[in-house]
Amino acid sequence: MAESGSAWRRDGRVIGLISAAHFVSHFYILLLPPVFALVRTEYAVSYTAIGVALTAFNVVSAALQTPAGFLVDRLGPRAILTAGLLLGAAAIALAALVPGYWMLVLAFALLGLANTVYHPADYAILSATIDGKRIGKAFSIHTFAGYLGSGVAPPIVLLCAAAWGWRGAFLAAAGLGLAVAVLLMVQGGVLSHRKAPAAPRPRDEAPSAGDGWRLLLSGPILRNLMFFCLLALANGGLQNFSVVALGALHGTPASAANFALSGFLLLSAVGVLVGGIIADRTARHERVAALCFAATSTMVALVGWVDLGAVLLICTMSLGGLLNGIIQPSRDMMVRAVTPPGAFGKVFGFVSTGFNIGGMVSPLLYGWLMDRGEPQLIFALICGFILLSLLTVITRPRPAPAAAPRPMAAE
Numbered sequence: 001m002a003e004s005g006s007a008w009r010r011d012g013r014v015i016g017l018i019s020a021a022h023f024v025s026h027f028y029i030l031l032l033p034p035v036f037a038l039v040r041t042e043y044a045v046s047y048t049a050i051g052v053a054l055t056a057f058n059v060v061s062a063a064l065q066t067p068a069g070f071l072v073d074r075l076g077p078r079a080i081l082t083a084g085l086l087l088g089a090a091a092i093a094l095a096a097l098v099p100g101y102w103m104l105v106l107a108f109a110l111l112g113l114a115n116t117v118y119h120p121a122d123y124a125i126l127s128a129t130i131d132g133k134r135i136g137k138a139f140s141i142h143t144f145a146g147y148l149g150s151g152v153a154p155p156i157v158l159l160c161a162a163a164w165g166w167r168g169a170f171l172a173a174a175g176l177g178l179a180v181a182v183l184l185m186v187q188g189g190v191l192s193h194r195k196a197p198a199a200p201r202p203r204d205e206a207p208s209a210g211d212g213w214r215l216l217l218s219g220p221i222l223r224n225l226m227f228f229c230l231l232a233l234a235n236g237g238l239q240n241f242s243v244v245a246l247g248a249l250h251g252t253p254a255s256a257a258n259f260a261l262s263g264f265l266l267l268s269a270v271g272v273l274v275g276g277i278i279a280d281r282t283a284r285h286e287r288v289a290a291l292c293f294a295a296t297s298t299m300v301a302l303v304g305w306v307d308l309g310a311v312l313l314i315c316t317m318s319l320g321g322l323l324n325g326i327i328q329p330s331r332d333m334m335v336r337a338v339t340p341p342g343a344f345g346k347v348f349g350f351v352s353t354g355f356n357i358g359g360m361v362s363p364l365l366y367g368w369l370m371d372r373g374e375p376q377l378i379f380a381l382i383c384g385f386i387l388l389s390l391l392t393v394i395t396r397p398r399p400a401p402a403a404a405p406r407p408m409a410a411e
Contacts, residue, residue: 007131013190014129015138020124021081025118026149027156028088028111031058031173035166042166043101053108053358059114062356066216069120069349077121077128077345078191082184084117089177091206096170120349125191127336127344133280135336140329141274147269147325216350220338224351227331227392232358234385236376237325238264238300241366245375246313249304257386263318270327278326283331285337286393292323293390296306297383299323304379316342325347332395 031237032039032053088111093109122142131140184191192214215221228377243261246252278288299320302308308316339347369377 005409010190011130011134013187014125017184017188017191018125019142019345019380020183021085021120022142023113023120023145023149024085024088024177024180026146027173027176028092028115028154030150030153031110031157031170033094034154035161036164038161043104045101048366049101050104053105054228056109057112057115058215058356058359059156060109061115061352062186062360065116065120065356066114066346066350066360068116069346070351072079072117072120072124072345073343078184080117081121081125082188084121084182085181087183088114088257089174092170092177095175096167099354102380114269114319120345121353123332123336124350127339129191136215136279136281136329136333139332140272140274140279143332144269145330147265147272151269163358173293176328215343216346217341221347221350221352223392224335224338225354226391227334228351229356229358230354230385230389230392231327231331232355234382234389235303235386236358236362237366237382238320241370242317244305245366245378246303246368248373249379250307251315252307253310256313259310260314260317263314264321265325267318267321268325271322272328273325274322275326275329279329279333285333288330289327289334289393290390291384292327293393295384296320296323296327297386297390300383300386304376304383316347325369 005236032050036047038048040047043050068084090109091107091114094110095104098107123139126138126142127134157169157173160172164172239261242264243254243257246257246260247254275288280283282288299316301315303316303320335348335351336344363380366378369375369381
């Protein structure tokens with residue numbers, strides 16, 4: 001029992017440290033939007049020009065997340081994660097302290113580089129250190145911490161900007177990243193613990209880059225890349241365009257539509273925690289995801305084709321958010337199931353690139369539909385992406401059962 005209690009405490013420390021880093025990563029993603037107007041006024045540029053900084057962030061993240069995964073597997077996730085936190089804090093401090101529009105764009109490109117380390121390093125550490133009986137809950141708490149970072153960033157940034165200006169808000173955010181980096185340096189020894197240490201591999205037998213790319217371009221990993229991309233395309237439509245689309249389609253007041261979106265986001269965070277409990281109690285993660293996808297697509301169709309009124313709209317989107325959150329730990333478990341030991345960094349880095357691809361495409365696609373006066377097509381496309389995600393899940397080959405041990409011959 002003492003050993004079990006010690007394992008619980010160790011796992012709790014690992015999850016807490018990794019979740020703190022994930023909180024910072026999502027906080028940084030929503031650092032600029034709340035102060036768009038202040039930055040735009042100071043630099044006397046358009047909103048499109050300020051948006052270029054976010055584009056730079058996503059392009060760098062998409063291009064370099066997979067190489068970051070290779071570095072995680074080669075150099076160790078703790079060192080790479082700490083370096084990413086330090087680089088992110090430095091990038092934000094640069095944006096705050098050095099004036100100039102192009103310096104802002106450069107700073108967010110560097111922030112995009114820092115962002116590449118989080119998913120590869122986080123999932124590599126969790127997969128290598130957390131007891132298998134708790135890995136689903138670990139994934140869910142890690143994802144919940146990211147959702148929490150996204151949720152609290154806008155009000156905190158606005159409060160800090162009201163007190164110290166947007167530059168002061170950026171410096172406060174840089175301090176947050178620096179504090180978590182120092183925490184990893186001081187308390188991060190537990191992140192190096194492994195559940196079942198493997199014998200050291202001779203240097204001449206180390207896997208080559210070619211071996212890594214053959215793994216990443218295999219069918220199961222490419223399927224997961226597509227899965228992540230489709231999720232980003234669907235969620236991007238709901239999170240960024242549902243408010244304006246509902247207003248154009250049903251005349252839904254912006255206040256009601258925003259309440260409904262808040263319900264979706266908040267219940268998504270709750271659903272992540274519920275999904276972690278479910279993920280630890282079943283091996284049929286594909287079935288969990290498929291059921292939630294089917295229900296979520298029904299919710300989106302209902303919202304897009306029926307004027308529900310404020311109360312029913314909020315309830316329906318909140319339920320959809322709960323189901324969307326439940327999917328997330330099962331999503332991570334499905335990736336883990338097809339990843340060989342020692343490759344978690346590169347695989348999670350590669351498949352997470354799907355989020356950046358979807359994040360670059362979805363604003364252009366849905367914005368084009370709004371400009372053409374086709375808000376209902378936005379909900380139709382969201383449904384389509386959800387159903388395609390469902391297709392990638394239900395056609396996933398089931399893992400082959402482990403071979404039964406051979407009976408020993410009598411001597």
